[in-house]
Amino acid sequence: MTTYLIAGGCGFIGSNFVHFLLKRQPETKIIVVDNLGFAGNRANLDGVVDSITLEVEDICDFEAMTRVYQHHQPEVVVNFAAESHNDRAVATPSDFARSNALGCQNLLEVSRRNPVRRHVHISTIEVYGELGESQEWFNEASPLNAKTPYSAAKAAGDMFVRAYMQTYPEMDIMLTHCANNYGAYQFPEKLIPLVITNVLRGLKAPVYGDGLQKRDWLHVRDHCRAILAMIEATCGDIPAEAATDPSKLPIYDISARNELTNLDIVSQIIRLLGKEPSEWIEHVADRPNHDRRYLISPARIETELGWEPKVDFETGLEQTVRWYLDNQAWWAAILERSGSLQFDWSTT
Ligand SMILES: NC(=O)c1ccc[n+]([C@@H]2O[C@H](COP(=O)([O-])OP(=O)(O)OC[C@H]3O[C@@H](n4cnc5c(N)ncnc54)[C@H](O)[C@@H]3O)[C@@H](O)[C@H]2O)c1
Known part of the structure; x- marks a missing residue:
C-alpha cells in the first residue's frame, strides 16, 4: 500500500487524480495538501x-510541509498545487510567482531532506x-519560452525541477507538461465550465477577440492515467547528455492531439446545450498578450510508457457538459461564494 502526498488535491486535476487513484487502488493512503486558495474547493x-x-x-x-512529511511519511509526492488561471495571473502576478515557482522549489527541497521514492511535478x-502556425508541435526538447505571468511562473518552477534532477541525482523526480485539461470539477472561471455555467444561467458565452486562438485539449481522466503510468514506470539515472539535451531528462509531454479553436469549442458546447451558437456567443475584448496557439507531441510517453489517450473529444465534451448539468449545486455554491468569474479586459 503506497502513501501518496497529493499537493493541490482540492483543485480540478488534483481532485480528479484523488478520485481516480482511490478507484484504481482503494487501499492506498492519500494525504491531500492544499491551502484552499481561490480555486481550492473541499467539495471536490x-x-x-x-x-x-x-x-x-x-x-x-x-x-509546515516538513511536519506533514515527517508525520505521514509519503512515498510518492505529486505536486498539482499552483495558481492556475491565466487571466488572474495578469491581475496578480506575484501570487503566481510565489506558488508556482517558489512553492515548487520549496516542495522539492522538503522531498530532498525527507526522501521520497518519487516526486512528480505537474507543469504545463x-x-x-x-x-507558430508553420510549426508542427512542441516536444520535450523544445526551449522554454513562456511569455505570460502564469506560464513564466510555471517555467521558473520547471527550471528548479530540472536543476534538482541534475544536482541531486539521488532524488527520483519526474516532470510533466500537459495540454489543456477538461472534465468534471473544473473551476467555473475556465473556458469550458464558464461557457456551460453562463448558458445554463441564461448568460451569453464570452469569446476573447476573434476566438481563433488554438488550444490542445486532453480529458482529465487520460491525464490521470498518464500520471499513474509515470509513477509506476522505472526511471533510470540521469544521463550525462542531459546537461545539454533536456529531452534526456525524465520529462513527459501529455496530449491527445486535439487541436481546436476556442470558437469551435464554445460553439460545440452551446450546441450540446440545445442552443444556436450565433445567438449565444458574445465576442469580448481579448486578454493582453494572449497566446495564439499551443500543441505538444505525446510521442515520448506513447513510445516509452505505452500510454495513449482513450477519451475521444466529442464523447469527453458531452460527458463534461452532462456533469455540469447534473451537478448544478456544486458550481452554484462556487458562484455564490466568488461572484462573477468573467474577466472584462475592455476596462483595463
Ligand atoms: N487545468 C489545465 O488545463 C492545466 C493544464 C496544464 C497544466 N496544468 C497544471 O496542473 C496543475 C493543476 O491545475 P488545476 O487546473 O487543477 O488548477 P486548480 O487551480 O484547479 O487547482 C490548484 C490547486 O492548488 C491549490 N494551491 C495553489 N497554491 C497553493 C499553495 N501555495 N499551497 C497549497 N495549495 C495550493 C489550490 O487551492 C487548488 O486547490 C497546475 O500546476 C497547473 O499549472 C493545468
Whole structure:
C-alpha cells in the first residue's frame, strides 16, 4: 500500500487524480495538501473525505510541509498545487510567482531532506510559449519560452525541477507538461465550465477577440492515467547528455492531439446545450498578450510508457457538459461564494 502526498488535491486535476487513484487502488493512503486558495474547493473531495487525510497547508511553508512529511511519511509526492488561471495571473502576478515557482522549489527541497521514492511535478504546455502556425508541435526538447505571468511562473518552477534532477541525482523526480485539461470539477472561471455555467444561467458565452486562438485539449481522466503510468514506470539515472539535451531528462509531454479553436469549442458546447451558437456567443475584448496557439507531441510517453489517450473529444465534451448539468449545486455554491468569474479586459 503506497502513501501518496497529493499537493493541490482540492483543485480540478488534483481532485480528479484523488478520485481516480482511490478507484484504481482503494487501499492506498492519500494525504491531500492544499491551502484552499481561490480555486481550492473541499467539495471536490465530497464522497472520499473519509478515505483520505486533508492537510490545509501551503506548499511554500517549509516548516509546515516538513511536519506533514515527517508525520505521514509519503512515498510518492505529486505536486498539482499552483495558481492556475491565466487571466488572474495578469491581475496578480506575484501570487503566481510565489506558488508556482517558489512553492515548487520549496516542495522539492522538503522531498530532498525527507526522501521520497518519487516526486512528480505537474507543469504545463504553456511553458513552451506560443506555437507558430508553420510549426508542427512542441516536444520535450523544445526551449522554454513562456511569455505570460502564469506560464513564466510555471517555467521558473520547471527550471528548479530540472536543476534538482541534475544536482541531486539521488532524488527520483519526474516532470510533466500537459495540454489543456477538461472534465468534471473544473473551476467555473475556465473556458469550458464558464461557457456551460453562463448558458445554463441564461448568460451569453464570452469569446476573447476573434476566438481563433488554438488550444490542445486532453480529458482529465487520460491525464490521470498518464500520471499513474509515470509513477509506476522505472526511471533510470540521469544521463550525462542531459546537461545539454533536456529531452534526456525524465520529462513527459501529455496530449491527445486535439487541436481546436476556442470558437469551435464554445460553439460545440452551446450546441450540446440545445442552443444556436450565433445567438449565444458574445465576442469580448481579448486578454493582453494572449497566446495564439499551443500543441505538444505525446510521442515520448506513447513510445516509452505505452500510454495513449482513450477519451475521444466529442464523447469527453458531452460527458463534461452532462456533469455540469447534473451537478448544478456544486458550481452554484462556487458562484455564490466568488461572484462573477468573467474577466472584462475592455476596462483595463
Ligand atoms: N487545468 C489545465 O488545463 C492545466 C493544464 C496544464 C497544466 N496544468 C497544471 O496542473 C496543475 C493543476 O491545475 P488545476 O487546473 O487543477 O488548477 P486548480 O487551480 O484547479 O487547482 C490548484 C490547486 O492548488 C491549490 N494551491 C495553489 N497554491 C497553493 C499553495 N501555495 N499551497 C497549497 N495549495 C495550493 C489550490 O487551492 C487548488 O486547490 C497546475 O500546476 C497547473 O499549472 C493545468
